[in-house]
Amino acid sequence: MPGQSGARSVTTNQEGLYKDLERVVRKYAGTRFLRPVADHTREAFSKALDFVESFYANREGVKDVILDSGCGTGESTLHIAKRFPNIPVIGIDKSAARLDRACSGKSPSSTGDVPPNAFWIRAELLDFWRLALDEVNAERWHIPYHALYYPNPWPKQSEATRRFHLHPIFPTFLALGDTIELRTNWEIYAREFEAAVRMLAPEGTRIECIPAEPTNAETAFERKYKEARQQLWRVLIEK
Numbered sequence: 001m002p003g004q005s006g007a008r009s010v011t012t013n014q015e016g017l018y019k020d021l022e023r024v025v026r027k028y029a030g031t032r033f034l035r036p037v038a039d040h041t042r043e044a045f046s047k048a049l050d051f052v053e054s055f056y057a058n059r060e061g062v063k064d065v066i067l068d069s070g071c072g073t074g075e076s077t078l079h080i081a082k083r084f085p086n087i088p089v090i091g092i093d094k095s096a097a098r099l100d101r102a103c104s105g106k107s108p109s110s111t112g113d114v115p116p117n118a119f120w121i122r123a124e125l126l127d128f129w130r131l132a133l134d135e136v137n138a139e140r141w142h143i144p145y146h147a148l149y150y151p152n153p154w155p156k157q158s159e160a161t162r163r164f165h166l167h168p169i170f171p172t173f174l175a176l177g178d179t180i181e182l183r184t185n186w187e188i189y190a191r192e193f194e195a196a197v198r199m200l201a202p203e204g205t206r207i208e209c210i211p212a213e214p215t216n217a218e219t220a221f222e223r224k225y226k227e228a229r230q231q232l233w234r235v236l237i238e239k
C-alpha cells in the first residue's frame with residue numbers, strides 16, 4: 001500500500017513464495033557460478049585488497065573484513081564502519097551515479113566525517129563475491145558481518161531468478177559472512193530468502209525473519225520506505 005510520502009510498496013504478480021523456489025535453490029547448491037569475472041571488478045577488487053592491507057599496515061595473518069553489498073549512496077557503509085571501528089568496511093555498488101552522490105568516491109581520509117575504515121568501490125557483486133570467497137577460502141580474509149540492505153526485489157515472477165537467492169551465485173553469497181543481514185521492504189523477498197537459507201545453511205545456523213522498525217534510517221531507501229510508513233523486514237543469519 002502506498003504510504004503518505006509516496007514511496008510505492010512493491011507491486012508484484014506473485015502470490016506467496018516463488019513456486020519453484022526449492023527446486024532452483026537446490027539445483028545450485030554446491031555449485032559455483034562460472035561466468036568469467038569482469039576486468040573492471042577484478043581491478044576494483046585489487047583496490048579493496050590494497051585498502052585492507054594498508055588498514056592493517058600489512059600485518060600478517062587472517063584479516064577481518066566487512067562487506068556492505070549494494071550500498072547505493074554508501075550511507076550504510078558509514079553506519080557500519082562506525083559500529084565496527086577496528087574492521088575495514090567495503091561498500092560495493094555497480095552504480096557510479098549512486099556511489100558519487102553521497103560520500104563515496106572520495107578517499108576515506110578526504111573528509112573528517114568519513115571513518116578511516118570505510119571504503120567504497122564500484123563493482124559487480126556477482127563477480128566481487130567470488131573474488132572475496134577466494135580470499136576467505138585462502139584464509140586471508142574473515143568476514144564477521146555482511147550487509148545486504150534493500151537489494152533490487154525483481155518482483156515480477158518472470159524476473160524471479162534475478163533475485164540473489166534464486167541465482168547460481170547464492171551458495172557463494174551465503175559463504176560470505178558469519179553474520180549476514182538482509183533488509184527489505186518486501187515480505188515475500190524476506191520469506192523466500194529465509195527459506196533458501198534454511199535449505200543451504202549448515203546445521204546450527206540461527207535464522208530469523210522478522211518485521212523491523214529501525215529508529216533511524218541507515219540507508220537512502222530505508223529512509224524513503226520509513227517515511228512512506230512501509231513495513232520493513234529483516235533476515236538475520238548467524239552461523
Ligand SMILES: C[S@@+](CC[C@H](N)C(=O)[O-])C[C@H]1O[C@@H](n2cnc3c(N)ncnc32)[C@H](O)[C@@H]1O
Pocket residue numbers: 069070071072073076092093094095098123124125126149150151152219220221222
Ligand atoms: C534498491 S538499491 C538499495 C541501495 C542501498 N542499499 C539503500 O538501501 O539505499 C539496490 C542497489 O544495489 C545495486 N546493485 C544491484 N545489483 C547489483 C549488482 N549485481 N552488482 C552491484 N550492485 C548492484 C544497485 O546499483 C543499487 O544501488
